[in-house]
Structure formats: C-alpha cells, structure tokens
Amino acid sequence: MAGSEQRVVAVIMVGGPTKGTRFRPLSLNVPKPLFPLAGQPMVHHPISACRRIPNLAQIYLIGFYEEREFALYVSSISNELRIPVRYLREDKPHGSAGGLYSFRDYIMEDSPSHIVLLNCDVCSSFPLPDMLEAHKKYGGMGTLLVNKVSAESANQFGELVADPETNELLHYTEKPETFVSDLINCGVYIFTPNIFSAIEDVLKQKKDRANLRRVSSFEALQSATKALPADFVRLDQDILSPLAGKKELYTYQTLDFWEQIKTPGMSLRCSGLYLSQFRHTNPHLLASGDGKRTATIVGDVYIHPSAKVHPTSKIGPNVSISANARVGAGARLINCIILDDVEIMENAVVIHSIVGWKSSIGKWSRVQGEGDHNAKLGITILGEAVDVEDEVVVVNSIVLPNKTLNVSVQEEIIL
Numbered sequence: 001m002a003g004s005e006q007r008v009v010a011v012i013m014v015g016g017p018t019k020g021t022r023f024r025p026l027s028l029n030v031p032k033p034l035f036p037l038a039g040q041p042m043v044h045h046p047i048s049a050c051r052r053i054p055n056l057a058q059i060y061l062i063g064f065y066e067e068r069e070f071a072l073y074v075s076s077i078s079n080e081l082r083i084p085v086r087y088l089r090e091d092k093p094h095g096s097a098g099g100l101y102s103f104r105d106y107i108m109e110d111s112p113s114h115i116v117l118l119n120c121d122v123c124s125s126f127p128l129p130d131m132l133e134a135h136k137k138y139g140g141m142g143t144l145l146v147n148k149v150s151a152e153s154a155n156q157f158g159e160l161v162a163d164p165e166t167n168e169l170l171h172y173t174e175k176p177e178t179f180v181s182d183l184i185n186c187g188v189y190i191f192t193p194n195i196f197s198a199i200e201d202v203l204k205q206k207k208d209r210a211n212l213r214r215v216s217s218f219e220a221l222q223s224a225t226k227a228l229p230a231d232f233v234r235l236d237q238d239i240l241s242p243l244a245g246k247k248e249l250y251t252y253q254t255l256d257f258w259e260q261i262k263t264p265g266m267s268l269r270c271s272g273l274y275l276s277q278f279r280h281t282n283p284h285l286l287a288s289g290d291g292k293r294t295a296t297i298v299g300d301v302y303i304h305p306s307a308k309v310h311p312t313s314k315i316g317p318n319v320s321i322s323a324n325a326r327v328g329a330g331a332r333l334i335n336c337i338i339l340d341d342v343e344i345m346e347n348a349v350v351i352h353s354i355v356g357w358k359s360s361i362g363k364w365s366r367v368q369g370e371g372d373h374n375a376k377l378g379i380t381i382l383g384e385a386v387d388v389e390d391e392v393v394v395v396n397s398i399v400l401p402n403k404t405l406n407v408s409v410q411e412e413i414i415l
Contacts, residue, residue: 007057009112011048011100014043014120015143016064018089022263025400029070029357031065033120036337037267038274039285039302039320041073047272049126051081057084057110061120062099071144081204084369098233102198108193111257113377115195117235119187123270125256126188127279137188137285138250140216144169144197144240145188147258157260159245162251169249183251185236195239206230208355236268241369246265266374268392271337272318275300287315295327328363335371345390352397353380356401362390377411 014033014223023032030346033043040048050059052362061070070087088103100107100117107115111262112132114135116128124145135143146160161183170262172185194375233239257273259266278300280284287298299317303309307321313331321327321338328346336353343360344350352369359382361367367388372378380394383401388394392410400415 002411006055006114007110008053008055008114008116009057009107009110010053010059010116011103011107012043012046012059012061012118013096013099014063014065023267025381025398026264026267026354026356028228028401029384031069033061033063033065034069034245034321036259036339037123037269037271038278038321039304039322040274042261043073044077046120046122046126047077049124049128049360050116050118053081053116053128053132053136056083057112059083059107060103061085061087062090062103063087063120064093066091092229092231093232095232095238096235097195097199097202097239098231100235101196101203101233102231104196108196109241112193115191115193117189117191121261122187123228123257123259123261123266123273124186124188124254125145126255126266127252127256128190130189131252132190134252138167140250141165141198141243141248142191143250146183146251147186148182149180149184158240159183159414160185160240160251164168167251167253168247169240169244169251172240172244172249173237174241175190183253185240186254187260189235197267198239198243199233202233202242206233226366243331262280263374264363265375265379267351268335268337268354268379271320272300272335275302275318275320277405278302289315306315352378354382354396356382356384356386360385361388362392364391365389366393377400377413390404 010210026035034041047059050056050231067087067089074085074087090099094102158174160183161181162169259270261267285302286304287297287301288294288345294311296314297316301316302320304321304323306323307325309327310329312329313327315333319333320327322340324340325338325342327344330347331344332349334351336350338355339357339360342355345363347364349359349366352371353367365388367380369379377396380396381398383399385402386399387404389406392405395410398408403414
C-alpha cells in the first residue's frame with residue numbers, strides 16, 4: 001500500500017449548462033461532458049488518462065450540472081475503473097481556482113501529495129505520469145502542460161514565456177491583444193496542496209480590497225456593478241500571472257496532439273484524434289472488416305457492439321457509431337459521429353457530419369459538410385430525431401431537433 005505522502009487526487013472541471021451554449025444543438029440532449037467522442041463520453045478520456053497515474057486515490061468532477069445528470073455515469077465508471085469517482089456540484093460560480101478551493105476539504109481527505117487538475121473540454125493524449133515525474137524534479141508548487149501553436153492562433157489562449165533551460169514559467173497572460181509567445185496553456189495542471197494557500201492569499205487580498213472600497217455609498221455601488229464576487233478566483237489571471245517568475249510554477253511541453261473542444265466541429269475532429277490514439281492504447285475498441293462477412297472498414301472506426309452494420313457498407317476513416325444504430329446496404333460513412341438509435345438506409349452517404357440521436361437518413365440521401373472544423377457551417381449537424389427523406393441532400397447545415405427534411409438544403413440553419 002502506498003504511503004499517504006505518495007497519493008494523488010485528480011480533479012476534472014466539467015463546467016455547466018450555461019457554458020455549453022456553443023455546443024448546441026448537441027448539448028440540448030446531453031451535458032457536453034457526456035457527449036461521445038470515439039464512442040466514449042468526452043469526460044471519459046481525461047478520466048482514463050488519470051487512471052494511469054501511480055497511486056491515484058480519487059477522481060472528482062466539479063461543475064454546475066444537476067447531480068442526477070452525472071449519477072449514472074459516475075457509478076458505472078467507478079465500477080469499470082475500480083477507482084472512486086465523485087461528482088461535486090458548485091452552488092454558484094467561484095471561478096476555476098475558487099471552485100477548486102470551495103471543495104478543498106474533499107480534495108484533501110486522502111492527504112494527497114499532488115493534485116492533478118484538468119479541464120474536461122481539452123482533447124489530448126494527457127501525458128500525466130511523465131508530467132508528474134517532471135513536476136517532482138522541478139520542485140515547485142505547480143506545473144502546467146504547454147503546447148506550441150501558430151502565432152496567428154496563440155491569442156485565443158493563455159500565452160506564456162518559459163525559461164528554455166529550467167522550464168520555469170516566467171510570464172503568463174490570458175488571451176493577450178498583442179503577440180507574446182507561441183507557447184500556450186493547455187488547461188492541464190499538477191499542483192502540490194500549497195495551491196490552496198495561494199488561493200487563500202488571493203481571497204484575503206480581494207476581501208481587503210473590497211473593505212477598502214467601501215469609502216462611500218457611491219463607490220460601493222460602482223464597485224458592486226463592476227467587480228466579480230469576492231470569492232471568485234480565476235486560476236489564470238489571479239494565480240498563474242502573479243506567481244510567474246517566482247520559482248513556483250514550471251512548464252511541461254506536450255509534443256503530441258492537443259485541441260480545445262468548444263464547438264461541435266471540434267468534437268468531430270477530436271473524435272478522430274482519440275480514434276487514432278486507440279491504435280496504441282485500446283486497439284480492441286477499433287473495428288476491422290474486409291467487406292465479406294462484415295462491412296469494409298477503412299482507417300480508425302469505432303462500432304458499438306449493439307449497432308447493426310450491413311456487410312456491403314463501407315465505413316471510415318474516423319467514424320464512430322453508437323448504440324443501436326443501423327447502417328443499411330451500400331451506405332458510405334466518412335469522418336462522422338453517428339449517435340444512438342440512428343438509422344442510415346441503403347446507399348445513403350454521410351461525410352463530415354454528426355447525426356443526432358434517433359435520426360434517420362433515407363435511401364440514396366447525402367448528408368455532408370466540407371470538413372472545416374473551425375467554421376460555423378463547416379460540418380453538418382442533425383439534432384435529435386431529424387428525418388432526412390429519400391434522395392435528399394443536406395450540405396453544410398445545422399438542423400435543430402424534430403425536423404423532417406423532404407427538400408435539399410445547403411448552408412442553412414433550420415430552427
């Protein structure tokens with residue numbers, strides 16, 4: 001049994017229903033963290049990565065969703081991984097660091113030596129064991145996973161400057177207006193329990209400032225309308241920026257894939273990234289077939305055991321087919337997510353698309369996007385229970401739930 005000084009606790013921030021608005025219409029049915037990528041709920045991928053950490057004692061999910069929305073998943077994943085997974089619901093927004101602090105008693109219950117903190121909407125290979133080893137060698141309070149991106153896209157993220165020799169974090173700024181660095185924060189951290197002292201210091205400073213502001217009723221009114229709540233602490237602006245350059249924070253660069261899952265288009269890209277990772281981590285989850293007894297499989301494909309796929313269909317690359325889906329004779333699927341209970345009829349084609357739960361695509365119909373994962377209409381999305389009738393073509397469109405399409409559409413949002 002590992003000594004208590006060796007224990008690690010993982011915390012995954014899952015956000016809440018107000019946060020997933022860019023993920024509509026898919027988040028109308030299911031909390032964004034439970035949306036399937038490569039056949040597994042989005043949050044399953046960071047949870048599986050945490051499982052590889054030596055001496056992991058507990059995994060906490062922190063968010064604003066109702067507890068009942070996570071109860072079934074938390075119970076099944078705890079049994080599957082044989083490690084305690086618990087959902088903790090925030091009563092109100094406390095910020096990324098404030099949320100962590102509000103549950104400090106739970107997190108410290110196992111007296112961990114290290115706390116791994118991840119954001120659920122990050123798609124990565126999550127090199128956590130190696131990152132933990134590096135963190136121990138650095139000897140600081142925290143280590144950030146970082147990645148190099150193009151100079152054009154860097155300002156969408158937290159940019160940072162690190163010492164090339166020691167990897168110490170020297171400067172951190174969140175979404176700057178001018179270019180600072182092509183090194184960005186990946187939203188994956190390892191901290192010692194000293195992080196709680198750092199958050200406590202910020203809370204005390206905020207409280208002191210709030211008391212000082214109460215000079216006059218007019219100033220108090222002004223600050224109340226502008227200022228965030230006193231117990232709202234952001235990890236990036238309130239913790240990382242002030243501690244940079246003080247030999248407290250260090251960086252660990254990933255050379256593997258990394259993306260943020262903000263939109264349905266990015267979820268399709270990330271599903272493909274996870275499918276390709278399965279080759280190395282979970283090859284048994286990938287389908288195979290040569291078109292004789294089973295469908296012809298091209299590249300990385302996940303097919304749920306309960307799905308029925310006709311032997312004359314051709315599937316892949318980058319396709320995920322969920323429970324109870326049916327794929328008819330001669331159908332062709334490329335780079336798509338097919339959700340539960342979908343029916344794709346004979347000779348239908350689905351390319352660069354997400355097909356929502358209980359939807360049906362008629363014979364000789366075509367549902368496709370151009371494949372630009374960043375564009376608003378770069379992929380086609382069908383919400384729940386959308387019926388595309390026979391010989392209808394749907395291109396670069398978003399269709400909200402419970403619609404029937406009997407005419408072809410292109411670059412439309414159908415409400």
